[in-house]
Amino acid sequence: xxxxxxxxxxRVGNRRHEFTLAPDGNRDWHRGRVPGLSRHWLKxxxxxxxxxxxxxxxxxxxxPLWWLIGLGGLACAAPxxxxxxxxxxxxxxxxxAINVIWTLIIGAAGILSLATMAVxxxxxxxxxxxxxxxxxxxxLMFAVGAFVGLVVGGLLALPSTRIDGLxxxxxxxxxxxxxxxxxxxxxxxxxxxxxxxxxxSFIPQDWYLQRPGLLLGFATAFVLLLLAxxxxxxxxxxxxxxxxxAAREDEDFSEAVGIDYRRARLHVFLISSxxxxxxxxxxxxxxxxxxxxxxxxxxLLLMFAMIVIGGMGRAxxxxxxxxxxxxxxxxxxxxxxLRIILxxxxxxxxxxxxxxxxxxxxxxxxxxxxxxxxxxxAASTRKGGExxxxxxxxxxDKQLIAYRRFDRRLRDxxxxxxxxxxxxxxxxxxxxxxxxxxxxxxxxFRRGEMPDKYAILQEGDAGAWRYxxxxxxxxxxxxxxxxxxxxYETRDEAYHAVFLLRVNDLLES
Amino acid sequence: xxxxxxxxxxxxxxIYALMAIGISLLWSSIGMLNMAHGATFAVAGYGTLVLGNAxxxxxxxxFDGWAILPxxxxxxxxxxxxxxxxxxxxxxxxxxxxxxxxxxxFPVRGMIVTLAINLATVQALLWWFxxxxxxxxxxxxxxxxxxFGIPLRYDQAMTIxxxxxxxxxxxxxxxxxxxxxxxxxxxxxxxxAALSGISVxxxxxxxxxxTGAMAGAAAVLLSxxxxxxxxxxxxxxxxxxxxxxxGGLGSVPGAAIAALLVGTLEAVTGAIPFLGQRMVLVxxxxxxxTVLIIRPRGIGGLLSETRK
Numbered sequence: 001x002x003x004x005x006x007x008x009x010x011r012v013g014n015r016r017h018e019f020t021l022a023p024d025g026n027r028d029w030h031r032g033r034v035p036g037l038s039r040h041w042l043k044x045x046x047x048x049x050x051x052x053x054x055x056x057x058x059x060x061x062x063x064p065l066w067w068l069i070g071l072g073g074l075a076c077a078a079p080x081x082x083x084x085x086x087x088x089x090x091x092x093x094x095x096x097a098i099n100v101i102w103t104l105i106i107g108a109a110g111i112l113s114l115a116t117m118a119v120x121x122x123x124x125x126x127x128x129x130x131x132x133x134x135x136x137x138x139x140l141m142f143a144v145g146a147f148v149g150l151v152v153g154g155l156l157a158l159p160s161t162r163i164d165g166l167x168x169x170x171x172x173x174x175x176x177x178x179x180x181x182x183x184x185x186x187x188x189x190x191x192x193x194x195x196x197x198x199x200x201s202f203i204p205q206d207w208y209l210q211r212p213g214l215l216l217g218f219a220t221a222f223v224l225l226l227l228a229x230x231x232x233x234x235x236x237x238x239x240x241x242x243x244x245x246a247a248r249e250d251e252d253f254s255e256a257v258g259i260d261y262r263r264a265r266l267h268v269f270l271i272s273s274x275x276x277x278x279x280x281x282x283x284x285x286x287x288x289x290x291x292x293x294x295x296x297x298x299x300l301l302l303m304f305a306m307i308v309i310g311g312m313g314r315a316x317x318x319x320x321x322x323x324x325x326x327x328x329x330x331x332x333x334x335x336x337x338l339r340i341i342l343x344x345x346x347x348x349x350x351x352x353x354x355x356x357x358x359x360x361x362x363x364x365x366x367x368x369x370x371x372x373x374x375x376x377x378a379a380s381t382r383k384g385g386e387x388x389x390x391x392x393x394x395x396x397d398k399q400l401i402a403y404r405r406f407d408r409r410l411r412d413x414x415x416x417x418x419x420x421x422x423x424x425x426x427x428x429x430x431x432x433x434x435x436x437x438x439x440x441x442x443x444x445f446r447r448g449e450m451p452d453k454y455a456i457l458q459e460g461d462a463g464a465w466r467y468x469x470x471x472x473x474x475x476x477x478x479x480x481x482x483x484x485x486x487x488y489e490t491r492d493e494a495y496h497a498v499f500l501l502r503v504n505d506l507l508e509s
Numbered sequence: 510x511x512x513x514x515x516x517x518x519x520x521x522x523x524i525y526a527l528m529a530i531g532i533s534l535l536w537s538s539i540g541m542l543n544m545a546h547g548a549t550f551a552v553a554g555y556g557t558l559v560l561g562n563a564x565x566x567x568x569x570x571x572f573d574g575w576a577i578l579p580x581x582x583x584x585x586x587x588x589x590x591x592x593x594x595x596x597x598x599x600x601x602x603x604x605x606x607x608x609x610x611x612x613x614x615f616p617v618r619g620m621i622v623t624l625a626i627n628l629a630t631v632q633a634l635l636w637w638f639x640x641x642x643x644x645x646x647x648x649x650x651x652x653x654x655x656x657f658g659i660p661l662r663y664d665q666a667m668t669i670x671x672x673x674x675x676x677x678x679x680x681x682x683x684x685x686x687x688x689x690x691x692x693x694x695x696x697x698x699x700x701x702a703a704l705s706g707i708s709v710x711x712x713x714x715x716x717x718x719x720t721g722a723m724a725g726a727a728a729v730l731l732s733x734x735x736x737x738x739x740x741x742x743x744x745x746x747x748x749x750x751x752x753x754x755x756g757g758l759g760s761v762p763g764a765a766i767a768a769l770l771v772g773t774l775e776a777v778t779g780a781i782p783f784l785g786q787r788m789v790l791v792x793x794x795x796x797x798x799t800v801l802i803i804r805p806r807g808i809g810g811l812l813s814e815t816r817k
Contacts, residue, residue, distance in 0.1 A: 112617075159798060163805045166542055166616060167758065170750050171801065174794050177747060181790045297743055301628055308621050337636040344629035351621045352608050 149277015
């Protein structure tokens with residue numbers, strides 16, 4: 001008894017390595033939802049494999065996976081890092097949180113404000129002053145910071161409705177400078193170089209700059225980053241964000257359908273400013289002091305570089321850009337001023353080559369590849385049995401399209417193999433042995449479709465056979481037709497005649 | 510207001526006008542916000558330092574004892590500043606304009622690239638020359654001359670005079686030359702100019718070079734009183750930008766008037782005892798923001814010559 005041969009499945013298609021789950025076909029289709037909301041946790045897409053007819057489950061949007069890998073990796077690796085690198089990680093988390101919130105202002109609200117660090121700094125100063133001079137306990141500093149951020153945001157938002165785009169951006173560059181100068185004028189702070197020190201903090205005094213303090217700082221900074229991302233998600237992908245997205249696409253239309261986008265912009269700006277104020281208070285607590293460096297133009301430009309490198313308007317862009325710049329700026333500290341030049345070079349390269357920063361490189365590359373392909377396709381004038389793009393949409397069986405493309409390429413190659421020597425070789429030995437080229441050509445002929453396939457008709461008596469060539473109709477019940485009236489004496493001659501006919505057909509196709 | 514104050518105000522206004530008109534001109538003609546204008550300023554300062562140290566002894570040796578020697582020395586310095594500024598303008602053109610001027614979202618991308626140039630240049634200067642402030646050779650000393658009863662320091666007189674001459678030359682060039690006609694056509698309607706056969710690329714280069722030269726001149730003139738340092742460009746850049754904004758980005762007369770206003774304001778604020786020199790910036794910004802909230806298109810909006 002023979003063993004049944006197990007079928008071998010080869011992975012085919014463009015995305016053959018994409019991971020799919022195989023859920024039980026008898027179970028109901030279902031996706032988990034966020035409790036209390038109609039949102040799904042992840043973008044699962046179910047379907048049936050057209051070949052095997054098995055249930056398949058595919059993650060259509062894999063970004064959560066990348067977030068998990070990136071942030072999870074950071075969280076796991078941080079406790080093992082040496083102190084200096086741990087500090088870099090802390091700086092990364094704080095700056096990434098600020099940039100994510102800033103992205104909300106630039107991307108979602110569409111207000112090109114460069115006064116971010118001014119809000120952070122003012123809130124930080126206010127919170128620190130409240131703690132040091134008024135004795136407010138540290139947990140309340142967050143509230144003070146957020147409140148000051150809200151107020152400053154409100155003041156900054158006033159001109160934003162009147163002045164648009166780049167004008168506003170230029171104006172806000174000056175704001176940080178004003179803040180710096182104003183605070184440096186405060187007499188009470190003058191003895192300590194205008195900084196506020198010994199701010200109360202969640203890090204106990206004797207842990208400060210020690211290993212446990214650094215770990216605690218990292219843990220809180222990481223949570224801060226997660227909170228910022230959550231805020232981004234809640235605002236950008238929910239009601240406010242969708243309203244603003246509609247306004248970005250067409251202001252007049254969105255207004256006509258009842259979206260008050262100016263108000264939505266203002267709301268996002270105020271919420272983001274309050275969040276920045278929160279971060280400012282955190283910043284003052286993390287370092288137990290705050291100084292005028294927060295307001296420096298260089299710091300602002302560095303933050304702007306982060307946003308630009310990653311890509312304005314996307315959370316992943318803000319985080320990627322922050323990672324790149326912080327690593328260059330803090331981890332390669334030996335390079336001196338060269339590292340800022342390096343950052344500027346990266347910034348220029350990214351701006352000149354990408355449309356929306358590094359976060360968008362993948363889709364930009366795909367668009368480019370798509371364009372090149374379609375250009376090439378449009379430029380090709382040969383058809384040769386291949387399906388042209390416009391008819392491809394009409395054909396349901398996509399394998400047919402692929403087969404015809406393959407067939408054309410195969411014929412193109414075989415045509416090059418047909419030479420007088422090859423024909424002579426077949427004439428002398430129709431049944432072999434064959435050279436490799438001849439074997440390939442013959443193999444192709446053998447695989448031909450049944451309609452118009454040639455056959456040899458043997459007539460006469462034994463010893464005096466006569467051969468002629470016929471073409472099969474390919475349809476049941478319909479007899480073959482005679483190709484020509486030539487008669488061959490030997491079977492080999494007939495074989496060769498069929499071969500010549502096929503070669504002729506091949507070269508003409 | 511006493512006479513010295515007026516002179517001081519004019520002196521400041523001259524420097525600001527050179528910076529702000531450059532920024533404004535660039536925005537109105539090619540639609541680029543040049544954030545590297547401050548870098549041009551600093552580079553021109555250092556370029557003048559290097560060139561001046563090399564050339565001045567030569568000039569002194571050749572024209573020793575001539576009465577116009579200080580004037581010649583000043584001309585050499587100014588020329589080297591203008592040349593270096595124009596060359597740096599060419600670099601900005603190559604990096605920040607040529608590759609992206611016909612791409613999507615050019616204003617923002619141009620701003621980012623020039624910002625990056627600014628960042629890199631300041632650091633490069635810091636790296637090469639060190640953070641120490643350096644003084645440009647002082648040509649005039651601190652003598653004064655009396656003009657119609659007004660006490661005038663030589664360098665102030667030089668600054669005001671040179672600025673008036675430079676601006677006059679630039680404006681005349683814009684008004685009278687063929688290239689100027691092309692530039693003005695581009696200011697009014699970039700697309701229409703392109704359709705009439707004016708090459709944006711060929712016209713942009715002289716504009717960038719000329720605005721760079723103006724920043725270079727400002728650097729030389731200002732460094733008669735202020736030292737040259739790598740970060741020296743930041744303040745002129747910010748002030749120039751804000752003044753250009755106040756003038757209504759793109760309007761040359763608006764920028765000139767705004768520079769005059771802000772220069773006067775700075776001089777007056779500095780003279781008022783309870784405000785003093787340290788509150789100058791706050792008062793200035795407060796004034797400009799107030800004006801912009803009331804009239805978002807600035808002074809140029811009143812003159813109605815701005816680019817939309």
